[in-house]
Amino acid sequence: MNGEVILKAEGLGISFGGVHAVKAVDFELRAGELRCLIGPNGAGKTTFFRLLSGQHKPTRGTVTFKGQTLTSLLPYQISRLGIGIKTQVPSLFEDMTVAENLELAVPHGVHARDIPHRVAEVLERIGLADLRDRPCAELAHGQRQWVELGQILASRPAVALLDEPAAGMTHIESVKTVEIIRDITRYSAVIVVEHDMDFIRMIGDRVTVFEQGEVIAEGSFQQVAQDPQVRAAYLGRKETTDA
Amino acid sequence: MSRILQTLALLVVLAGGMALPNLVELYTVYEVTVYVVMALLALSLAFIWGKGGIMCLGQASFFGLGAYAYAIAALNFGPGLLAVAIAISVPTLFAAILGYFMFYGRISDIYVGVITLAVSLILMNLVNSTSGPQYRIGAAQLGGFNGITGIPTLAWPNGTPLDPAALFRLSLTLLVGCFAAISLYLRSRAGKVVIAIRENEYRAELLGYNVALSKLVTFSAGGALAGLAGCLFANWGAFVSPTVFALVQSAQIIIWVIVGGRGTLIGPILGCIALQWATTQLGTQQTIQVNLVLGLVLTFFVLVVPAGIAPLLAKCARAVTPSRSRITAKEKQA
Numbered sequence: 001m002n003g004e005v006i007l008k009a010e011g012l013g014i015s016f017g018g019v020h021a022v023k024a025v026d027f028e029l030r031a032g033e034l035r036c037l038i039g040p041n042g043a044g045k046t047t048f049f050r051l052l053s054g055q056h057k058p059t060r061g062t063v064t065f066k067g068q069t070l071t072s073l074l075p076y077q078i079s080r081l082g083i084g085i086k087t088q089v090p091s092l093f094e095d096m097t098v099a100e101n102l103e104l105a106v107p108h109g110v111h112a113r114d115i116p117h118r119v120a121e122v123l124e125r126i127g128l129a130d131l132r133d134r135p136c137a138e139l140a141h142g143q144r145q146w147v148e149l150g151q152i153l154a155s156r157p158a159v160a161l162l163d164e165p166a167a168g169m170t171h172i173e174s175v176k177t178v179e180i181i182r183d184i185t186r187y188s189a190v191i192v193v194e195h196d197m198d199f200i201r202m203i204g205d206r207v208t209v210f211e212q213g214e215v216i217a218e219g220s221f222q223q224v225a226q227d228p229q230v231r232a233a234y235l236g237r238k239e240t241t242d243a
Numbered sequence: 244m245s246r247i248l249q250t251l252a253l254l255v256v257l258a259g260g261m262a263l264p265n266l267v268e269l270y271t272v273y274e275v276t277v278y279v280v281m282a283l284l285a286l287s288l289a290f291i292w293g294k295g296g297i298m299c300l301g302q303a304s305f306f307g308l309g310a311y312a313y314a315i316a317a318l319n320f321g322p323g324l325l326a327v328a329i330a331i332s333v334p335t336l337f338a339a340i341l342g343y344f345m346f347y348g349r350i351s352d353i354y355v356g357v358i359t360l361a362v363s364l365i366l367m368n369l370v371n372s373t374s375g376p377q378y379r380i381g382a383a384q385l386g387g388f389n390g391i392t393g394i395p396t397l398a399w400p401n402g403t404p405l406d407p408a409a410l411f412r413l414s415l416t417l418l419v420g421c422f423a424a425i426s427l428y429l430r431s432r433a434g435k436v437v438i439a440i441r442e443n444e445y446r447a448e449l450l451g452y453n454v455a456l457s458k459l460v461t462f463s464a465g466g467a468l469a470g471l472a473g474c475l476f477a478n479w480g481a482f483v484s485p486t487v488f489a490l491v492q493s494a495q496i497i498i499w500v501i502v503g504g505r506g507t508l509i510g511p512i513l514g515c516i517a518l519q520w521a522t523t524q525l526g527t528q529q530t531i532q533v534n535l536v537l538g539l540v541l542t543f544f545v546l547v548v549p550a551g552i553a554p555l556l557a558k559c560a561r562a563v564t565p566s567r568s569r570i571t572a573k574e575k576q577a
Contacts, residue, residue, distance in 0.1 A: 075448045075449055076453050079448070079449055079450060080451045085449045087449070091445060092442075093447075096442060104432075104439050
């Protein structure tokens with residue numbers, strides 16, 4: 001990894017009552033990197049994602065972005081620093097059109113005359129140019145996911161945090177989603193949270209594996225796929241013992 | 244409606260309105276003036292609730308503050324532009340202070356509704372308890388339950404008071420002007436953010452928009468508009484009493500907006516005028532209780548036409564007018 005570290009978590013953790021959902025995790029993301037966070041249900045990856053994005057306040061540890069601490073900032077301040085977020089369930093402006101949803105994602109610094117051009121470009125990339133004037137409430141689930149990814153493309157953040165971008169999609173839709181994520185990496189370092197191993201295999205980049213609120217493995221997809229701890233976490237202890 | 248059509252419609256309304264005092268009796272002008280003033284009040288709630296998603300159940304607070312501020316200022320400084328400026332500034336500032344605590348305190352929509360309603364009732368009780376000679380601001384005797392009488396009507400720069408026709412023309416011009424200004428604003432990026440926050444506050448925040456600040460600006464602007472309406476109302480009747488803060492007043496504004504169409508600007512204006520006209524007509528007879536009829540109208544619209552009059556009319560217009568895309572599709576098939 002050659003890029004500078006732009007997002008860093010040190011000893012990051014959160015507890016809900018007596019439950020330690022995330023336990024003192026250290027994590028680094030470098031500029032231009034595409035990182036996948038995986039783990040079985042309840043492993044703590046989404047909670048960790050929410051800590052990174054400022055949706056949860058940590059009970060211990062810090063998150064820094066380009067040296068600035070994020071833990072005390074509000075979501076809109078985090079966004080303005082250059083962190084884009086795609087939520088697990090598509091969260092859009094339902095009665096507004098696809099084009100308006102993208103237009104509102106273009107950051108303030110972009111000149112007004114360049115906004116329509118950027119919106120048109122994103123519409124082409126997410127394949128929804130024909131539906132540009134359709135209200136988002138009328139879109140299918142996969143299309144809504146793409147609009148949200150399109151908002152990330154339109155905003156060109158330094159870091160894009162994508163929570164289950166292929167959830168509920170067919171295989172063909174997932175393939176297209178991978179292409180869109182690859183497009184996002186042209187401008188942004190990306191963290192993808194996913195539990196679908198097939199999808200992670202398609203992305204095929206560096207993977208961090210969570211289990212019970214801790215990082216248990218990190219490396220390429222092939223490396224983590226062979227890791228006994230990862231296999232145990234995904235397939236169960238008995239399977240590992242038999243193997 | 245396209246921008247050109249909308250501009251033309253506004254100009255026609257304005258031109259027709261300017262000619263109206265020459266065509267009808269003075270009593271009608273007087274009656275229609277209050278419709279227009281109240282339509283401005285309805286527009287203020289249409290903006291903050293219909294477009295901004297801020298559920299304000301006490302819009303009458305700002306209306307009443309505008310009316311009282313004008314009355315007090317006009318009695319002390321004369322019925323000029325200073326009195327109007329004070330009448331707009333007081334409710335705007337009050338809305339800004341109230342809004343600051345509500346939006347930066349991040350309380351939920353329901354509580355915004357409850358707080359605004361409670362504030363209007365507190366103001367009513369406060370003003371109600373100002374009977375007695377000690378409750379005086381300069382030359383203005385607050386008058387408690389009896390209110391302030393003999394409010395000077397706004398005057399031209401040469402000191403001549405506006406006659407009823409001029410007050411009607413001024414009110415209509417302000418209504419059309421405010422409608423056009425809000426429509427333009429909502430087409431701008433800042434205006435689209437207002438609607439986006441109504442649609443999905445969380446997403447707006449994730450895109451970097453300061454939701455609390457945007458809501459505060461919207462709420463204060465709505466307060467200013469309601470204050471302007473209050474100022475015109477005090478001019479119209481030369482009288483203001485604590486009933487301007489009453490629950491009935493706040494409820495009426497909500498009914499106008501719901502019946503007219505909450506997501507539109509024109510709907511609440513139409514709803515307000517139609518319901519005021521109906522209320523006036525019903526008020527001339529003694530058989531049916533007017534508030535009961537208003538309640539029934541509201542129930543009917545909530546159950547049968549929840550979108551309101553304006554969206555229903557727009558839907559009907561679309562149904563009878565084939566759209567360009569549908570025509571093109573038919574041409575292709577042919």
